[in-house]
Amino acid sequence: MNLIGENITYKPDDQFHLNDVSFNFKKGNLYTILGRTLSGKTTFLKTIAGLLNPDSGNLSFEDNDFIKIPVWERNVAMVYQQFINYPHLNVYENIIFPLKQRKISEDQIKKDVDEALKTVGLVGFENRKIQELSGGQQQRVALARSLAKKAKILLLDEPLVNLDYKLREQLREEFKRIFTQGLSEDTILIYSTTDPQEVMELNGEVIVLDEGKVLQKGPAKEIFENPRTLKVAEISNDPPMNILKGTKSSEKLSFENILINSPSHFKNLSDQGYNFGIRASEIKLDDQGEEFEIELAEISGSETLLHLKKGESKVIALIEEVMNFKIHEKVKIKFNENKLYAFDQNEELVSSPYGVSHG
């Protein structure tokens, strides 16, 4: 009864858009697809919707071969990153459009639409024209249309990416509420995004996609704590996890002439070269620390992002207050060694602060 994909490959030109993707999605669950731009997220969702046919592989839902069923008979719903609504219809007509296509009774339509409008907070906007709405409201209409349909598969393709910061925060909160309360046990929800924070907040099953390939699958917490490869660590952190090439010898770690104590969770690692990973938030300003040069300082919200450089190594530090820095100024920083990751020469995780097994 699940949505099952087996070895799905889609390669319309020289590049893989989907490369041997397999999955098993269960009803009532939330799945997030995390990947950078052009990693194949949209292709993934369009394949499930039926807008694209994969070159090879199988896709089945409720034991039916999904690939043989045309889009308009699949009963899926999709919200795009662009705010796609029917511009010639008003809000109400937009939402009932798919219901009318399916010839549902008038009473049922009225009930479903009222419910959807209430869920997305657009009660009273029924007769507005789409062009009169703000971007956030337009996206709410698109979401309401998808919810009212009561489709068994709900696809959301980076629904928040085109909104401004404040609206995104606000709508993300609401999404969380809608996804936890408003969805029936029958629905599979698939949500794609480039934003690791969204993935953590939605807290579903995560699929990390890169160049059309699945890099890692698992609960959000696990992806965050134990990214299986260096690539996953970069994709699943914003700013990307800092990677420093270095070596471990006896109880010391060294990189760029910096020597720090090896943390206890590294004690089983053999002495050799590693890629050490550390999150931007685990680097702190500290007078006792190592001297780095500031290349760029960005203030975002109530945080300051410092792009730092020492020799060949570049790191990004996240300072949780607004501070003014001059470019080329020298600052001293300290790495929190207890939060260090170690990836071997094949870029695979060998040790994590959350006690991972070895590679």
Added chain:
Amino acid sequence: MEKLYKFLKYTFIILWTVFIVAPFLWAISTSFKDFQSVNSKVTYIPWLDFEPTLEGWRVLVKSPARGGVDIVEPYFNSLFVTCTASLISIVLGTLAAYALSRFTFKAGFVRNNDITFFFISQRIMPPIVLSIPFFIFLSTIGLLDSLIGLVVVYIVLLMPIAVWIMVDFFNRVPKELDETALIDGCNPYQAFYKVVLPNSIPGLIVAGMFCIIFGWIDFFFAFILTFTEVQLLPVKVVALNSSITPWWSLSASALISVAPLIIVAFVVERYLSKGNLSGALK
């Protein structure tokens, strides 16, 4: 500076308006004059300068046997040919344009752009190049000097315009709109007429306007492909000019010839000024 700019702007607009409107005013006043008021002295204002008469207009509807020139039949011929050809061009052109905009065609070395260019290339050649093929074609199928033959020829001339405008328009309609319609349960035909078409009305109006204008004003093919049976308005008006038709009737015929275009222009202008043409879809 601001004032000078404003002054120059309005001076230019006023001069240009006079330049455009004056001939019309002249034609309108002349069409209501009789022999006396045209030939005696310079006159402009009806009732004050001269006594208006409907003689010039009456000549247009009278049959030649009774001293008239009978412009009514060519007028309706032109209306029929222009409207029929425009309508068919818009319907076929819109369907072709949608296909060219949404689907990828491959036939040997031919791609979508080549097909679009094929349509547009029909308008790149000077019309005279097409005159001999058209003549031979129509005489072969026996439609020379007939309304249907003219409609066929005009479709060839007008459809490229419709295709050109509509391909450009559809390319600016996001593909995701069609896809959403498919996902919402429309089959491809329903997606086209329930979603894409209602959002393409501005494009259809522009395309329709161009078809009507180019169809209505064509003289060349109307002249070459007709003899005695069928006559279109532009040919008839030119013929009046060379005969002994009085000035006041000529003025009247010129006015009713351009009347449909002026009506079309005003209707479309209202639509344009509402800002609906580009703003409907972003």
